[in-house]
Structures are given as C-alpha cells and as structure tokens.
Amino acid sequence: MLRGSDALLPALILISLVYILLFFFSMNLNCNFYLKAKNNAKKGCVLLGFDDGPAPEMTLKILDILDQYHAQAVFFLIGENAIKYPDIVREIINRGHLVGGHTLHHPTNFGTLDLVRAEEEIMQGIYVIEEIINQKVTLFRPPFGVTNPVIATIIKKII
Template sequence: MRLTSDFYLKAKNNAKKGCVVLGFDDGPSPETTLKILDILAEHRATAVFFLIGKNAIKYPDLVREIINRGHLIGGHTLNHSANFGTLSLTRAEEEVMGGIKVIEEIINQKITLFRPQFGVSNPVIAAITKKNNLEVAGWNIRSYDTINKNAQKMLKRITGKVKDGSSILLHDRVQNTVAILPDILKDIQNKKLHICPEIDW
C-alpha cells in the first residue's frame, strides 16, 4: 500500500526530478546493513535508511556507519509494533518520537524525516507529525521484498516500474534485497537517472 499524500497527512512519495530514491526500512541489521552500504558505495549511490529505534539501540555502531558513509536517516517508530495504527495519541507519540530520539542520541543530529510503518495514515499520526514538524516519507514503488521470495521476480517488478521520480520501498533485513541491489542500481544508472536520498519536499 502506498502512503498517499491527501489521506489524513501529507506524505512525499516522489524523488526529485531526474532522480530515484532508495529507502531502506526496518534496520539496522547486523546481517545486511553493511552489505547494503558496501554495494551503495561501489555504485556511488546515496540512500535513506528508516530505522527502528529498538534496532538502533542494539546496533548503534551501524547507525553511525550509515551517517559516516553519507546517507540520510529517518525514524520508523521505536518498536514497529503490529498495532501501531490503533494506538492512542500518547502511545503513538511515544512510538514515533521515542524512535527518533534514540537515533538522535546516537548520531548527535536532529531527525526530521519519518516513515510510518506499513504506510499507516490516520488522524493520530497526522497530529503527531504536525506537532513535531516531521516530514513524512512515502513511496511510489513497493518492492514486496518481505513477501516475494523469488529474487528475480522481485527484480523484474522493480526495474519494470523505475522511472524519473521513483521512490522505492526496500527493507534492510532481507537477503534477497541485498542480492538484487546491484542490478537495481545498474538499471537506474542505465536509465540515465541519479540515485538521490532526498524525496521531493
């Protein structure tokens, strides 16, 4: 499900003109994050990582490595709980801002970018993001990398949709994503597009 820009809260789904955004959710992961960073470095590509707070607490060195390699970081809640969309205002704000504050303490930088888990959009989340001046990041290409176990089908789905302004939702915990990432990057570059971390604000 794409998080739409007119349903409760305004989300940014598109890359800047001439660019494609790669967004990696759910990290950091000791199994995959460094592999992803190395592949991005080989292709001189910069991405945005939407980190879960509890994972950042476990692997702070990986959080710092993401920043040290020049990538952007956004929040992706503290616990990534399945009932996020039904939480009260107080509990939802604890999830959103708790995750962000954890990351800020690790990297000593302010985080203003947030991606709701599962693309959840409701009045509670809209109120929280507005109150805390957060930019909400959506996407316009979903890879289904957590569902599709066939790496080549996943690659074909993504490359068949990539165009100017694409923002691709990927996950930093999926080995198949690591496996096909070089081919995704080559496809983007073959289409004469740039890989940029900034969504078109």
Template sequence: MKKTLVPKLFAFILCLLCWAIWPRDWALPANFVILATLMSTLTFPVFRPRSNFYIPTLSSAPNQPGLVAFTFDDGPDPRYTPQILDFLDREGISATFFVVGARVAEHPELVRDMIARGHIVGNHSYRHGFDFHFSLSSALHRDLDAFDDVMDEVIGKKCRLFRSPQGFRTPLLADVLRARKLVCVGWSARGFDTVRSDANAIVSSLIKKVASGGIMLLHDGGGLGGSEAREPTLKALPKLVASLRDRGLAFERLDKLLGTEAYFVRE
C-alpha cells in the first residue's frame, strides 16, 4: 500500500507548496491546474492496459520474434467456447482462456476440455462485475479467493496469470495482486469484438496492432459487456489466422511466449 500512497502524497505536498509560495491571487487556480494534472496522471494508468505505473503488466514479449499469442476472455460460454476450441484444434493452435469464476462453476466441463486440448486458463475474476474496480482490498481478496476455490475444485490448479475485467488496474488491486503473487497480463492488440459485428473490422483492428511477441485479445464469452453474440469472432478467426500466417507469424501459448508458469506449484 505504501507504494501507491507515494504519488498521492507527492500531489498533496506539491499543491501545498504551490499555495505557500505563489502570489495569493493565483494560488487557487494554480493549485487547481496542478492538482488536475496530477490526478489525470494518476488516473490514466488505471485504464491503459499496457501501463506499468501501478503494477508490472505483461502486454507483449518483444524477445519472441515471429510469435504471437491468442487470449480469449469472459468464458466459458457453452454457445461459443466449444466452437472456438474446435477451430483451434483444426489449426493446431494453443491459446489462453481468461475465465470468469462464476461461469466456471456453471460449466466446469468446458474448462476441463480446454485443459485436455492443451490450452491454459487464467484468472479473470470471479464475477466480472464493474464494481470490482471500486472494491476495497478485502472484497477483492474475497473475489479472488472464490475464483481460486472453484478452479481448485474443477482442475486442481491455482492460476498465476491474471487479467482484470476491462483491463483496469487500480492501486488497491495492484496491492492485492502483489500480495497474492499473481502475474498481471494485458494485451498489445485487441479486436473489439464485444462491440463490433463486422468480422472484417475485427480482423483489421488486430492486424494493424499485432507484431512479433504480441498478445491478442478476443472473447469467447458473451453478455459481460457489449454484444451478447460472438458469431463475428468465429467468422473473424479463420481470416485472422490466415493473414497472420501470410505475414510469417506463428502462434505460441501465452505462458511459453512470456516464459512464465501458468499455475502455482503446490507446496
């Protein structure tokens, strides 16, 4: 917690100093401008998926030339996850699924199927509620405890890789992740498939951003923000894979791309 208090204390002290030394007529507006600037500086990293301001976040692996990784969020979803798994099988691609604990509890067989097919799963919170970002540390720990419990029951493993809902990382969440020794994962390219209904637009968005060592974000689950349907994602995948292969890129599983373990080793 001390690390996250430093920038806030710095902002407060700087404003007091400004108030003390600035001509009195200008002190209030000067303080307002400085405080607004500092608050925006402290807030912006919360919403930027690749920011390391509050906690180191792995968004790419630049030392992995010619390789990229697929990640899928918000599942498992019985409508779409099996179709995506079948597609990945046909293409010989291993991916990472950042799953929602409550959905794992509803569809444990889909997560076991992911593991059986050579994929890995990561932590995407238990409920994926927007209030997750406004939660105190105790509530965050309860959510992540619930996720760990259901994963232990379903696959007998505890996930190390964590991706926050919407990719937001608050100072409180950063402290909780450090305490739990979780590896925070972002992305370098996303298809915006929760809001786009055109498969070509999804492909274009990813192609423009992805490069060697890139981490791509798509979704296999619907109904947690944006569109309920994932048919555009299913239509985009064959075009995306073909295009990336034409560029000489190959696909690697996220843990191997990053050189980290996907699960904690039981003591």
C-alpha cells in the first residue's frame, strides 16, 4: 500500500502526461482533436493555403505565380492587415481565390486566450474581411494551428 507521499509521484507523472498529450493535440490541427479540419480537395489534388496576409510585398507575387500555373488557393487573412490593404483583399477575390479568417491581430498567445477575448479576435478578424469583400467568410485557420476547447466552441458557433 502506498503512503500519501509515495502516491504523489505517480499522480504527478500521470497529470504531466495528460498535459503533454493535450498540448500535443492542441498544437496539431491535423489530429482533428477539438475541431475537424476541412479539406475539400479532390483526390490527387493539392489544396494551397497561405497565412498572415495580405502583405503587398508577397501577396501580389503569390497571386501572379498562381495565375501563371492556373492554380487556386485559400488566403487566411489577418484582419489588421486586411484593413491596411483592402485592395489586395479584393484582388485575391477578383482572381478567383478564397479567403478565410486568421484572427484580427494574430496574437502569439492565441491558444491561452479566454472565451471572450478569443471570440473577439476571431469575430473581428472575420468581420473586417466580410466588410471588404461583401461576402460571408466561412473558413478559419487558427494562428499557429492551435486549437483547444475554447476555440472549438467559438468556431462551431460561427462556421
């Protein structure tokens, strides 16, 4: 029989393993642990996605390369960048590509935000893009691919 202090170490090890597993699943979008990642690409096709734009020095170059190869992509846009470069956002749409949200500010601590703050980041980022393109945005990619129960709750409610 284990005494109190003897039982503490196995309990700490078990708790640590649970936290490590949850961290791994939170950081790996492909696991579909909290949310199912969408992939509508046809078999044998590649779905291209670009994050963090629009950025004048790169987005227009990427659009030209995609045009050259008759390829389509999804651009996951940061709201504050979309505000700065609305013409580039409209150019993405005009060239036949899709856009999705990627939060308003792309906070480095996105995975640790509480429900209210995470919802503000997601919703305001999407709202900015919708106002520019006059279309509903139905795609979202979390910064750094981080998901958790808070983010899953918000996304299931809006998309």
